[in-house]
Amino acid sequence: MTASEERDQATQRHPWQWEEAEWRGVVERVRAGRSLKPDVWPQGARAAVALSFDTDHETIPLRDGQTGPGKLSQGEYGARVGSPRVLALLERRSIPATFFMPAVCALMRPQEAREYSLRGHEIGIHGWIHERNMELDPKSERDLAFRCADTLERVSGQRPVGIRTPSWDFSDHTLDISRELGLLYDSSLMADDDPYEILADGEPTGIVELPPEWIRDDDIYFEMDRYSPLRPHGMPRQVVGGIWRDEFDVAYEEGGLFQLTMHPHVIGHRSRITVLEELLAHIEGHEGIWYATHAEIARYVKDQAKRSTESSS
Ligand SMILES: [Zn+2]
Numbered sequence: 001m002t003a004s005e006e007r008d009q010a011t012q013r014h015p016w017q018w019e020e021a022e023w024r025g026v027v028e029r030v031r032a033g034r035s036l037k038p039d040v041w042p043q044g045a046r047a048a049v050a051l052s053f054d055t056d057h058e059t060i061p062l063r064d065g066q067t068g069p070g071k072l073s074q075g076e077y078g079a080r081v082g083s084p085r086v087l088a089l090l091e092r093r094s095i096p097a098t099f100f101m102p103a104v105c106a107l108m109r110p111q112e113a114r115e116y117s118l119r120g121h122e123i124g125i126h127g128w129i130h131e132r133n134m135e136l137d138p139k140s141e142r143d144l145a146f147r148c149a150d151t152l153e154r155v156s157g158q159r160p161v162g163i164r165t166p167s168w169d170f171s172d173h174t175l176d177i178s179r180e181l182g183l184l185y186d187s188s189l190m191a192d193d194d195p196y197e198i199l200a201d202g203e204p205t206g207i208v209e210l211p212p213e214w215i216r217d218d219d220i221y222f223e224m225d226r227y228s229p230l231r232p233h234g235m236p237r238q239v240v241g242g243i244w245r246d247e248f249d250v251a252y253e254e255g256g257l258f259q260l261t262m263h264p265h266v267i268g269h270r271s272r273i274t275v276l277e278e279l280l281a282h283i284e285g286h287e288g289i290w291y292a293t294h295a296e297i298a299r300y301v302k303d304q305a306k307r308s309t310e311s312s313s
Contacts (some may be wrong), residue, residue: 025201030175032191033199036208036301037256039308045290047252049283050210050259050297051097052124052187053086054164055079055112057265059102059130063166075265079109082268087119089273093280098294100126100164100187103151113156122293123156124187125149127166138173145177161295164188164261168212175200178207185298187212187259194256195301208298210259216247217261222272236275245279252286257297 015023041048058075061067090097099116101123106113116123127133128144136144145163153159161184165174168188175198178186185208186198198207214220221234244260251258267276283289292300 028202029172029200030170030189031199031202032189032209033197033204034305035192035194035196036305037194037196038301038304040304041255041288041290042292042300043290044288046255046286046288047248048257048290048292048297049248050257050292050294051090051095051262052100052164052212052260052294053083053097053262053264053267054100054126055083055105055264056102056126056130056166057105058108059104059127059166062104063130063132078263078265078268079105079112082264082266083112085268085273086262086264087115089277089280090121091119093277093284095280095291096120096122096293096296098122098124098162100124101152101156102126102128102130102166103148104129106152106155110155113152117156117158122162122295123152123158123160124294125152125160125163125181125183130166132167133165133169133171133174136171138171141171141173142177142180145181149181161185162187162210162298164212175205175207179205184208184295184302185210187294193251193254195297197305206302208302210257210294210298212259212261215243216259218266218272219261219263222266222269236272240272240275240279245282248279248283252289258283259294 055078056075057078058072061071061075099121101113113123125145125148128148131144133141149160163178163183163186165188170188174188187210189198189209190211190213191209192211194211196209196211198205198209218239221239224231224233248258262276267273
């Protein structure tokens with residue numbers, strides 16, 4: 001029986017009925033391998049900082065079939081106001097960033113995609129229309145991922161080398177598709193604070209994981225559901241100036257990676273971008289910070305790991 005047949009058989013029974021080989025097989029399908037945290041960052045830097053912006057704009061309501069202008073306008077804010085504000089902030093502080101862009105957004109506003117490229121930022125895959133990968137059959141997921149990569153390349157002039165699955169929704173087939181696309185890295189899995197290599201059924205894949213986390217994502221603190229009785233709304237100074245600042249401070253102490261996931265329609269508001277700039281000023285008050293795109297970090301840590309393997313063999 002193949003590993004995937006064993007998995008299928010396992011998931012048809014209750015987990016407490018699984019044999020050891022079955023629960024091990026499920027867990028080992030996609031796992032964290034060796035840490036790729038380097039001994040030293042470029043130019044002797046002590047910590048790496050990777051800012052990312054998922055330019056979802058209207059695709060979240062579109063993906064859910066919400067076609068009403070009200071919800072769409074909240075996404076439109078991201079393209080119209082949030083994104084220019086984010087670009088201006090990055091320009092002021094000379095920081096390169098990564099923009100994970102659904103293909104539909106690139107088609108809707110090609111100039112925006114080109115602008116990211118022209119200003120030296122990276123563009124990464126973020127689905128066709130922010131689809132939920134776990135709900136797709138493998139063929140559709142593959143088709144949408146390939147179409148997204150081709151569309152981003154055609155519109156922005158940049159061939160993506162990395163993926164962030166929409167909503168970090170990583171299916172049983174996502175890793176195979178990323179390998180087939182020849183991607184350098186993924187930024188959807190959360191098994192560490194620092195970069196690591198992804199294993200598939202125990203075997204190294206060569207794909208670098210740059211782990212995000214919900215606690216380093218603006219969406220969970222600032223978005224709300226109008227019709228939910230629970231409407232949490234984070235205070236920018238408690239989130240950006242509190243939780244994120246502490247995340248950075250410890251990453252700096254450990255000599256690791258500080259990575260953020262933000263959205264122009266969320267972080268781009270006046271009260272939030274102001275505090276983000278305060279956080280960047282706090283970071284810049286530290287010696288030895290390497291600001292880089294996700295692709296630059298993935299390339300660097302993979303290269304360092306290769307060197308240390310070669311020198312030890
Ligand atoms: Zn997204």
